[in-house]
Amino acid sequence: MKSKWIILYPALIAGAALIYLLGHFFGLSTAQYAVFFLGLIILLAARENTGIQMNLFLLSAVVLIFILSFKLKTISVSAALLGGLWFILLYMLSVPFARNELKLKLREVEIMKKKQDLELVKSESVNLAEKEDNNIESEIKGITSLYTAAKGLSFAMKYDDMAQIIKEILKKVLKYNFxxxxxxxxxxxxxxxxxxxxIASSMGYDEEYIKEKEKQIIKSVINEKTGLEISYAASGLDDVHFHKSVLKVPFVVEKKLLGLMIISGSAENLFNDKQVESMKILANQIAISLEKVNLYEEIQQISVTDSLTGLYVHRYFQEKLEDEVKRAGRYDNQLSLVMCDIDFFKKVNDTYGHLAGDFILKNIAVILKNSTSPAETVARYGGEEFVIIMPDTDKEAAHIKAVKIRKEIEKTKLNFNGTVIGVTLSMGVATYPGDAISRRGLIERADKALYTSKHNGRNRVTKA
Structure with missing residues (x-):
């Protein structure tokens, strides 16, 4: 609208002024002036329209002038021709203005379109930036929560504790992060x-099956194909049951494999790329904590292990027996203790020397260790005396096992620097709760049974 005031109306005013001056010069009547101004108004109305409408307006103006001039004799033919010529002149003068106005309109439309496009781009950019910010914030929260959850790992000092903490952390990560x-x-x-x-622990598997097939499972998941990088198969088979998604997370420190976690599910594409990356962060934290537990276990092992025989020391035996007595009482189980003493060991030392005595002690320790199960504890009680803690074992079963060990040692001939040396064991067996209900009492009853074996000729096993 502003452009019309600037362009069209000045031309209209100029045209009206020229008509008035010419009409005054030629002495036109008031009616003829009215016709001229009517023509200008028609011209203005035509300018407000385009195409067919504008042509109709111009044709109407010509017809009206013809009627007024020839039919009604309101104006003279010369005045009509003069007015027509001025109308044409004014129209021709208005054409450049009209074109300029059209260009301005087109430019305005173009600018408005560009403005809309810029607003759209701006809006999309803002939305994209907000989305990226939300994604980054979500990732930061996820990583932070992983590190927060992994803090619990620092409290683990034993493998069993570590396994339990990892399971609890994994449950939280799966539920709240994934x-x-x-x-x-x-x-x-x-x-x-x-x-x-x-196998330190498991979730979702049958525990009896895992226990029964542990060695087989270990061979299938830990072999020459086991990589040191995390791997994910969105579909396929795991090594225990049929599962479509299998995520293998190794625990690695300085290119050393300290463990492995396998997470599997029955649905395909269970994890996305970001979740797999998150598991890498958790795996690194677990690996570091596992290395710490390894070092702690090594130190503990050194502190509780006899340097000569490799068996547990007396202090550890006392602590372990105390724990086992409490556990047996808690679950109403039986617990047997076997005490052993090498017969005539002083004579061996005096005859063959102390190095030969050490050699005998080491070999007896190996036989005892190889003759017992992982659940049983073998320790050096002191000097040439040894003890065996047998959880969940009654007196009869303990006696049978002790007899087998005694016979194994009796038939073993030890070669020390070309000299064959044979030794025997005297042994005593006591059982909780039948013989005693305390750690101290159990040791005393087993020791008395051992003394009885010694007194009755050695190389025998006596029950309390």
Missing amino acids: EIEPEKVNVLLVFKKADSFY
């Missing part, structure tokens, strides 16, 4: 202790 219900996945947790791997 939005996956822990019940929908199976977890197998494998640790390396000393020089061998074992």
